Amino acid sequence: MFTNKTNSSICRRWFCVLVLLCTCALCFADKIVLKEGQTITGDILVEKQAQLYIDIGIAVLTIPKDKILTYEYAKADEDGAVAGDDAEDSEAKLGEGPRITSRPELLYKTAELKKTTIEKSVAAVSESVVMISSPGGSGSGFFINDQGYLITNYHVIERETRIEVTMFQKAKNGFERKKFKKVKIVAMNPFVDLALLKVEDIGETKIKAAYLGDVDRIKAGEDVFAIGNPLGLERTVTNGVISTKSRAFEGLTYIQTNADINPGNSGGPLFNLAGEVIGVTNMGYIFLGGLGFAIPVDYVKHFIENREAFAYDYDQPNSGYRYLQPVRRRNKAKPKLGGNTER
Numbered sequence: 001m002f003t004n005k006t007n008s009s010i011c012r013r014w015f016c017v018l019v020l021l022c023t024c025a026l027c028f029a030d031k032i033v034l035k036e037g038q039t040i041t042g043d044i045l046v047e048k049q050a051q052l053y054i055d056i057g058i059a060v061l062t063i064p065k066d067k068i069l070t071y072e073y074a075k076a077d078e079d080g081a082v083a084g085d086d087a088e089d090s091e092a093k094l095g096e097g098p099r100i101t102s103r104p105e106l107l108y109k110t111a112e113l114k115k116t117t118i119e120k121s122v123a124a125v126s127e128s129v130v131m132i133s134s135p136g137g138s139g140s141g142f143f144i145n146d147q148g149y150l151i152t153n154y155h156v157i158e159r160e161t162r163i164e165v166t167m168f169q170k171a172k173n174g175f176e177r178k179k180f181k182k183v184k185i186v187a188m189n190p191f192v193d194l195a196l197l198k199v200e201d202i203g204e205t206k207i208k209a210a211y212l213g214d215v216d217r218i219k220a221g222e223d224v225f226a227i228g229n230p231l232g233l234e235r236t237v238t239n240g241v242i243s244t245k246s247r248a249f250e251g252l253t254y255i256q257t258n259a260d261i262n263p264g265n266s267g268g269p270l271f272n273l274a275g276e277v278i279g280v281t282n283m284g285y286i287f288l289g290g291l292g293f294a295i296p297v298d299y300v301k302h303f304i305e306n307r308e309a310f311a312y313d314y315d316q317p318n319s320g321y322r323y324l325q326p327v328r329r330r331n332k333a334k335p336k337l338g339g340n341t342e343r
Contacts, residue, residue, distance in 0.1 A: 044073060
């Protein structure tokens with residue numbers, strides 16, 4: 001026969017077990033921090049362009065992204081992928097127990113993902129890479145969020161305002177091209193060769209954005225790969241290793257790689273085997289194979305975070321606007337002083 005004391009002891013033990021289980025659940029729960037300071041933990045079910053859906057156990061909440069300060073994925077499923085828009089989206093969030101952080105006002109997401117094979121990484125991130133075309137030529141770029149913002153090199157769009165973006169979406173029989181002609185120049189910094197663009201006619205098109213990595217976590221000798229459009233050859237993949245992560249050139253440091261970087265690769269991403277962007281390819285030597293260079297992702301983050309300082313302005317002579325030549329005078333004779341002249 002149990003005494004009241006025994007019953008009380010059993011209740012305390014069960015209470016401790018429940019507290020422990022709840023604590024463990026929270027440790028592995030996704031987390032949303034609102035701008036007003038509240039923290040919501042649960043399972044992020046779906047991430048849409050304007051809102052998140054999170055299961056808190058007793059209900060599913062819909063939270064507008066403009067109310068969110070930051071959100072973080074911390075829960076892996078049985079296959080090691082995190083919750084996303086759908087099963088296909090989970091492939092893009094590689095790794096076991098990944099840590100994905102997003103701050104909407106910064107426009108980009110960071111991630112610490114598990115390394116895998118080149119084949120799996122390419123399958124996961126290839127849709128984030130685009131071709132950028134203008135009357136002066138073409139290059140590459142990549143989406144950083146699902147709102148249409150993308151990164152490329154400044155020299156890819158230098159002195160151009162008529163820009164076209166071509167994205168490649170997976171279809172049943174390969175890839176499907178989608179072209180967008182309403183492209184806005186948001187910011188540019190010629191000193192680090194970066195430009196921030198936004199596709200304004202994206203409509204309902206679903207975008208797969210790339211995650212930005214961390215230069216501090218990469219090492220010389222590490223396997224990397226680039227995706228771009230060299231010489232117009234769409235979605236070309238080249239691989240190699242990091243030759244050095246700090247090659248000095250004209251006052252800046254670059255990631256040097258032996259992955260082939262050719263004209264048309266400019267502005268495209270350099271990935272590690274976790275599918276994280278670690279750099280933006282911008283230089284290579286055509287006749288000297290194995291010498292490619294990429295702008296470290298830390299410069300990219302700084303550029304995006306301070307985009308207002310580099311905001312594009314049509315009135316700025318260095319903004320990239322292509323000025324038209326003035327009409328020549330029809331009358332080439334020397335004008336008479338004080339008289340009317342024909343122009």
